[in-house]
Amino acid sequence: xxxxxxxxxxxxxxxxxxxxxxxxxxxxxxxxxxxxxxxxxxxxxxxxxxxxxxxxxxxxxxxxxxxxxxxxxxxxxxxxxxxxxxxxxxxxxxxxxxxxxxxxxxxxxxxxxxxxxxxxxxxxxxxxxxxxxxxxxxxxxxxxxxxxxxxxxxxxxxxxxxxxxxxxxxxxxxxxxxxxxxxxxxxxxxxxxxxxxxxxxxxxxxxxxxxxxxxxxxxxxxxxxxxxxxxxxxxxxxxxxxxxxxxxxxxxxxxxxxxxxxxxxxxxxxxxxxxxxxxxxxxxxxxxxxxxxxxxxxxxxxxxxxxxxxxxxxxxxxxxxxxxxxxxxxxxxxxxxxxxxxxxxxxxxxxxxxxxxxxxxxxxxxxxxxxxxxxxxxxxxxxxxxxxxxxxxxxxxxxxxxxxxxxxxxxxxxxxxxxxxxxxxxxxxxxxxxxxxxxxxxxxxxxxxxxxxxxxxxxxxxxxxxxxxxxxxxxxxxxxxxxxxxxxxxxxxxxxxxxxxxxxxxxxxxxxxxxxxxxxxxxxxxxxxxxxxxxxxxxxxxxxxxxxxxxxxxxxxxxxxxxxxxxxxxxxxxxxxxxxxxxxxxxxxxxxxxxxxxxxxxxxxxxxxxxxxxxxxxxxxxxxxxxxxxxxxxxxxxxxxxxxxxxxxxxxxxxxxxxxxxxxxxxxxxxxxxxxxxxxxxxxxxxxxxxxxxxxxxxxxxxxxxxxxxxxxxxxxxxxxxxxxxxxxxxxxxxxxxxxxxxxxxxxxxxxxxxxxxxxxxxxxxxxxxxxxxxxxxxxxxxxxxxxxxxxxxxxxxxxxxxxxxxxxxxxxxxxx
Amino acid sequence: xxxxxxxxxxxxxxxxxxxxxxxxxxxxxxxxxxxxxxxxxxxxxxxxxxxxxxxxxxxxxxxxxxxxxxxxxxxxxxxxxxxxxxxxxxxxxxxxxxxxxxxxx
Numbered sequence: 056x057x058x059x060x061x062x063x064x065x066x067x068x069x070x071x072x073x074x075x076x077x078x079x080x081x082x083x084x085x086x087x088x089x090x091x092x093x094x095x096x097x098x099x100x101x102x103x104x105x106x107x108x109x110x111x112x113x114x115x116x117x118x119x120x121x122x123x124x125x126x127x128x129x130x131x132x133x134x135x136x137x138x139x140x141x142x143x144x145x146x147x148x149x150x151x152x153x154x155x156x157x158x159x160x161x162x163x164x165x166x167x168x169x170x171x172x173x174x175x176x177x178x179x180x181x182x183x184x185x186x187x188x189x190x191x192x193x194x195x196x197x198x199x200x201x202x203x204x205x206x207x208x209x210x211x212x213x214x215x216x217x218x219x220x221x222x223x224x225x226x227x228x229x230x231x232x233x234x235x236x237x238x239x240x241x242x243x244x245x246x247x248x249x250x251x252x253x254x255x256x257x258x259x260x261x262x263x264x265x266x267x268x269x270x271x272x273x274x275x276x277x278x279x280x281x282x283x284x285x286x287x288x289x290x291x292x293x294x295x296x297x298x299x300x301x302x303x304x305x306x307x308x309x310x311x312x313x314x315x316x317x318x319x320x321x322x323x324x325x326x327x328x329x330x331x332x333x334x335x336x337x338x339x340x341x342x343x344x345x346x347x348x349x350x351x352x353x354x355x356x357x358x359x360x361x362x363x364x365x366x367x368x369x370x371x372x373x374x375x376x377x378x379x380x381x382x383x384x385x386x387x388x389x390x391x392x393x394x395x396x397x398x399x400x401x402x403x404x405x406x407x408x409x410x411x412x413x414x415x416x417x418x419x420x421x422x423x424x425x426x427x428x429x430x431x432x433x434x435x436x437x438x439x440x441x442x443x444x445x446x447x448x449x450x451x452x453x454x455x456x457x458x459x460x461x462x463x464x465x466x467x468x469x470x471x472x473x474x475x476x477x478x479x480x481x482x483x484x485x486x487x488x489x490x491x492x493x494x495x496x497x498x499x500x501x502x503x504x505x506x507x508x509x510x511x512x513x514x515x516x517x518x519x520x521x522x523x524x525x526x527x528x529x530x531x532x533x534x535x536x537x538x539x540x541x542x543x544x545x546x547x548x549x550x551x552x553x554x555x556x557x558x559x560x561x562x563x564x565x566x567x568x569x570x571x572x573x574x575x576x577x578x579x580x581x582x583x584x585x586x587x588x589x590x591x592x593x594x595x596x597x598x599x600x601x602x603x604x605x606x607x608x609x610x611x612x613x614x615x616x617x618x619x620x621x622x623x624x625x626x627x628x629x630x631x632x633x634x635x636x637x638x639x640x641x642x643x644x645x646x647x648x649x650x651x652x653x654x655x656x657x658x659x660x661x662x663x664x665x666x667x668x669x670x671x672x673x674x675x676x677x678x679x680x681x682x683x684x685x686x687x688x689x690x691x692x693x694x695x696x697x698x699x700x701x702x703x704x705x706x707x708x709x710x711x712x713x714x715x716x717x718x719x720x721x722x723x724x725x726x727x728x729x730x731x732x733x734x735x736x737x738x739x740x741x742x743x744x745x746x747x748x749x750x751x752x753x754x755x756x757x758x759x760x761x762x763x764x765x766x767x768x769x770x771x772x773x774x775x776x777x778x779x780x781x782x783x784x785x786x787x788x789x790x791x792x793x794x795x796x797x798x799x800x801x802x803x804x805x806x807x808x809x810x811x812x813x814x815x816x817x818x819x820x821x822x823x824x825x826x827x828x829x830x831x832x833x834x835x836x837x838x839x840x841x842x843x844x845x846x847x848x849x850x851x852x853x854x855x856x857x858x859x860x861x862x863x864x865x866x867x868x869x870x871x872x
Numbered sequence: 873x874x875x876x877x878x879x880x881x882x883x884x885x886x887x888x889x890x891x892x893x894x895x896x897x898x899x900x901x902x903x904x905x906x907x908x909x910x911x912x913x914x915x916x917x918x919x920x921x922x923x924x925x926x927x928x929x930x931x932x933x934x935x936x937x938x939x940x941x942x943x944x945x946x947x948x949x950x951x952x953x954x955x956x957x958x959x960x961x962x963x964x965x966x967x968x969x970x971x972x973x974x975x976x977x
Contacts, residue, residue: 058951061900065893065955270892412927430928534926728926736927821922823887824931 057230060247064233064278067251073267074260074784078771079573080565081429084746084833085758085785090824094803094832095347101753101801103158106349110155115352119359120151122858123351126850128339137332140321146336149316154349156319159307159342167757168296173287174257175779176213180204180283181261185268185275186770190469200279201229208283218290225286233282236289253296254284260782264773309338350803354695354835358805361696361714362837362846362857365704365807372706375401377640378545382407382553382568382576383715383737385694386616389654391716393647395706400643402702403539404716406737407552407570409583410535413437413522417578418447418515419454426571426578428740435522437582439515442627449511457506496681499558503680514627517578519585528586529595535583536601537729540701540720544607547636550583551621552576553614556679557687561768562760562787566616566690569744570737580611581624588628608633617679617688619648619655652676655712660686660793685763685789692791694748695802697741699733700809703842715741719810721841727814734818734825738806742834745804751786752801760787804834811840812847812854819849876969879976880945884936884952885912886961891934893955898938901948904976906938918960939968939976 070088075081084090089097100106109115125131125147134146144152153159184193184200193203208214209222226232242250255262255277262277269276288295307315313333317325325333340348376399381387383404391402412427416438425433441447467477491498523531535541554575555566564573571579586592587609596603610633611624621644623629623637652672656662659678662670678687697715698705705716717737724730750758760766760783766774773782791799808815815838819825828834829849836849837857846857884894888910898906911924912933921933940948945965952963970976 058897058900058947059954061893061897062951062954065896066957066959069890069893069959269896276896406927410927428927430930432929731922732926735925735931739928739931821920822925822931823918823921824928826919 057228057234060230060234061278063247064251064281067248067281068255068262068266068277071255071259071263071266073270074263074773074782075267075429075573076264076772077561077768077774078564079424080562080567081573082565082569082744082747082786083429084743085750086746087743090827090831090833092831095344099750099753100346100350103346103349106346106353107155109353115349115356117148117151119352119355120154120348121147122355122359123348124150124154124340126351126355126848127344127348129851129855130339131336134336134339135332137329137336139317139325139329139333140323142320144320146339149333149336150340151348152320153312153316153337153340154345154352157312157315159312159345168257170257170780171293172213172291173284173293174781176211176287177280177284178258178261178775178779178781180208181265181275181280182769182775185264185772188469190471199229200275201232201282204279204283205232208287214290218287218292221290222286229276229279229282232286233278236282236285239289240285240295242295250285250295251281254281254288257284257296258781260773260784263784264782306342309334312337312342353800354802354805357695357800357802358835358837361710361805361807364708364710365698371701371703372398372401374543375399375545376636377401377547377549378403378541379549379551379640380405380409380539380541381551381614382570383697383717383741384553384568384570384616385691385710385712385714385716386688387551387553387614388710388714388716389651389712390614390619390621390647392707392709393650393654394644396647397643400640401545403541403718404702405535405539405718406740407568407576408579409550409552409576410531410538411519411579411582411586413578413582415578415582418513419451424572424574424578426574426576428570428736429572429743430736430739437517437519437522437578439517442514442516446511447513450513453510457510492682496558496677496684499682500677500680514625516625516628517581517585519582520589523586525591525595528589529592529599531583532586532592532596533599533601534729534732535587536596537723538733539718540723541718542720542723544604546606546608547633547640548587548607548609549612549621549623549640550580550587550609551612551614552578552580553616555616555688555690557617557684558680559682560685560687561766561774562763562790565786565790566688569740575613577611577613577624580613584609584611584625584628606632610637615679616690618676619651620644621648648672655689658689658692658798686793689798690790691744691748692799694741694745694804695800696805696807697738698807699730699738700807704809715804719808721810721814727818730808730810730814731818731822734808734815735822739824739828742804742828745802746833747786748791748799749801749803752791752797752799755785755788755792759783759785759791762788803832806834806836808836808838809841810838812838815849816854874971876971877973878942879939879968879970879973880942881937881939881966881968882945882948882952883964883966884956884961885933885963886936886956888930888932888934890959890961891936894936894952894961897948897951897955898936901940901951902944903938903940903948906936909935909937916962939970941973941977942967 072083072085072087086098131147131150136143136145137149184203195202195206205225209219226235237247265275265277265280313330317333378401379394380403381391383406394400395402408427412431414423414433414436415426416423418439427433467473553568557563567573568576593603608630612621613624614621629637649672652675653668656668656675662668662675678684693713695713699717699719701720702718717733719733761776765776767778768774776783819829829836837846839846847854848857886894910929910932912935913921913923925932949965
């Protein structure tokens with residue numbers, strides 16, 4: 056019975072996507088388990104009203120609607136024309152105009168169950184178990200959640216006496232407990248899975264996090280969680296959670312739709328033959344697809360503009376003196392564009408972990424970070440060793456003194472009764488500090504700077520040779536070069552990871568590098584630079600036909616996405632011969648940073664007045680240190696596309712920080728394996744991020760975390776909205792909107808690739824994850840063989856030529872007006 | 873030569889993202905261990921699978937192999953069968969022989 060119960064739990068929670076802790080926020084597609092289904096069957100969009108408003112403003116045009124319905128139902132192209140009144144309507148235009156004039160989408164809004172006493176109690180116990188107070192840990196915690204809960208539940212004052220009595224003699228294991236509770240509630244074996252599924256749906260945030268934690272930490276499992284939920288229902292005499300019956304609205308028949316549509320297009324009601332013909336055409340596009348046709352049209356408008364923008368053929372600049380490799384993160388696009396104003400600088404896009412997946416422990420750290428994409432497991436541990444032991448000793452001593460002070464303060468805050476004494480003695484000091492931080496946010500930054508200056512500096516090297524064999528290091532370097540198409544070498548190559556700085560922001564890691572597991576990218580950049588500078592690695596690369604000139608030096612750096620400053624890491628490794636080039640680069644970077652901060656500020660809430668930027672770059676950067684600031688930066692807001700190809704496609708084009716840019720040159724990738732790696736890893740991560748933003752925007756209540764202003768932290772695990780309830784998942788309101796105005800345009804990722812179409816097709820066909828994403832319309836794919844070829848769109852029947860924007864002549868709203 | 877001892881070998885191929893509950897069932901069934909092979913390639917009901925991907929273990933297939941005494945096997949077989957019902961994944965069960973039975977008991 057025990058294993059059957061566990062199998063039932065696993066089946067009931069199969070579609071739950073794990074939720075990473077906030078300390079290493081990983082953007083995920085919350086509906087990732089449904090990627091084997093069509094997007095239109097599994098997902099949701101904005102309301103039809105929101106799309107109609109966009110239609111009125113021209114954000115969606117008739118051309119977009121026609122393209123959308125043709126993409127979904129290619130048969131419409133050959134479905135003929137119909138004469139209605141004095142106009143002949145091609146089938147696709149008729150289907151498109153129906154979207155504007157009538158509402159048949161017929162999908163009821165989904166609802167989420169209201170929390171009850173069991174949900175609140177379980178949330179309280181799970182929070183106490185996963186985030187134990189250091190002095191008040193639950194008894195028997197070391198034996199797992201079920202043991203810890205059964206030891207205390209009988210004393211829970213929130214439970215009535217009768218319920219507490221029932222909880223006195225519970226089975227020893229969670230499996231037995233769940234089986235007993237199901238039996239007491241007379242749940243038939245055939246209904247067990249459904250009951251467990253409905254119980255899991257009541258707190259999707261906790262369930263998703265427990266699923267992550269069971270696999271990564273192992274101190275909790277979903278069987279224990281569900282055993283508590285069902286046992287409490289039995290003890291309290293509450294009904295079992297039921298499958299919510301969604302109200303179904305009857306869809307109109309094709310005939311009724313035709314009869315409704317024709318009068319909106321002509322005063323002549325039309326003959327019965329005309330109505331029948333219109334009905335046959337409309338039947339090709341059933342009502343449940345209507346709102347998704349709007350969504351596709353909304354995206355089509357942007358995609359066409361993007362394809363037009365990247366189309367012009369551009370030649371490659373002459374040999375640069377600096378090459379900068381930045382993360383594919385859309386925020387890097389702005390920095391790359393401004394840096395390239397200097398013709399001596401060439402930029403590349405590559406996944407921000409630079410192809411070096413590591414578990415990293417900094418010299419003085421207590422723990423480690425998994426600085427790698429969530430798609431893989433950490434297998435190589437890297438740390439750093441100081442170059443000068445005396446220097447390191449002084450550094451450590453200074454940190455220990457500061458740590459001891461912080462620990463003393465923390466003990467004063469948490470030990471019983473001590474907070475009262477602390478408030479009496481030091482309360483005035485903290486009050487003054489709080490006032491200072493509030494009125495002069497820059498003071499936080501100044502204090503931090505003071506700490507850094509008074510802490511003896513330390514120089515370290517990353518232990519890359521201990522983590523990877525020479526063969527592995529050479530393989531990583533070769534893979535990186537082939538993936539980003541690095542076929543020429545400037546004297547200075549900067550590998551710039553990225554991280555974000557903000558104060559009092561529980562979602563800070565959501566602003567760090569997704570490819571580095573929600574961590575800043577400095578460690579990976581340092582590790583990658585060490586590998587590329589390694590002479591034995593270079594010798595192997597030369598033997599493989601990838602020689603790196605001796606005069607080329609790789610430097611690690613980190614791009615701060617709030618200040619847009621780039622900091623050079625490990626400056627002690629920089630050879631004298633390259634010092635001047637680095638200095639010149641930093642000067643160019645400072646100019647680029649100011650321009651980019653000002654550019655970004657046009658979208659930052661509160662930074663503009665009457666459309667004009669009212670804050671200086673310095674004031675805008677101060678947002679990083681303001682503990683009341685809920686918009687330190689806008690992260691990846693607006694992300695909508697990914698371009699895989701050489702930089703010549705996009706150099707000089709303002710992509711408005713909306714595009715993931717991965718460099719790629721087919722000629723550097725003879726067997727296509729680099730493209731396969733890009734499509735199965737960076738593209739998948741970009742898609743996760745894109746869908747996290749998409750769903751957090753279309754339904755904040757269901758897939759978003761709500762407003763930051765009422766969040767309460769559960770350690771570093773996550774947040775609750777208020778003091779109880781479910782663990783919040785997804786992005787907070789302030790990541791996607793200002794009040795009720797969306798900052799993010801929820802669009803599925805438009806992927807553009809410049810590579811041989813047969814190579815792309817082969818990669819898609821042999822990878823199920825890509826087949827699901829492209830065939831089931833979770834993202835779109837447009838590609839061309841090379842810079843001089845036509846674009847092709849991947850659709851239901853394979854590649855079809857993508858009509859050049861403007862080819863369809865009705866790019867206006869005349870039909871709908 | 874000491875005779876070999878008869879055991880039951882169970883091989884399960886599932887998407888990498890679905891492997892954790894299978895591993896949990898194997899350990900809960902009393903198996904003393906298992907072997908996991910990620911990046912399994914082949915062709916099945918859901919089309920071709922390219923095998924090992926450089927930076928993605930989550931979306932590839934994983935094969936889990938365990939060996940346990942015949943008397944413990946039916947429970948695990950039943951639970952895995954239940955888990956794989958209507959979902960992606962296959963299970964192969966075969967008799968096998970081991971030289972050190974205490975490793976698997």
